[in-house]
Amino acid sequence: MSERHVLVLPDRDAAEELAEELSGRFGVAEEPQLVRDALAGEDDAEDAQWLVVVEDPEGRLDPAALDDFAAEYEGWLEAP
Structure with missing residues (x-):
């Protein structure tokens, strides 16, 4: 079953490092997709989060492992 995982990271550098790893x-x-996600109501670009979208066509990635991995970069796995 095809899945899509969205990892939320605090900044672009963290998102790029995580995507490379x-x-x-x-x-x-x-290749994971990086998306800038400005927080609702925030005008300051520094407050933007970055999303790393990972396609998992075979549904083989472990969400708990992805969440732990994102935590290494001060991020988390967005709940589906």
């Missing part, structure tokens, strides 16, 4: 740590073949 994903293939080595989890064997993710498809």
Whole structure:
């Protein structure tokens, strides 16, 4: 079953580092998508979070492991 995992990171640097590590740590073949997510009501660009969207076409990634991995970068796995 195809799944999509969204990891929320505090800044672009953390998001880029996590995205680079994903293939080595989890064997993710498809390039993760990085998306800037401005917080509702926030005008300051510094308050933006970054999302790393990971396609999991075979549903083989462990959400708990992804959440732990994101926590290493002060982030988390968004609940589906």
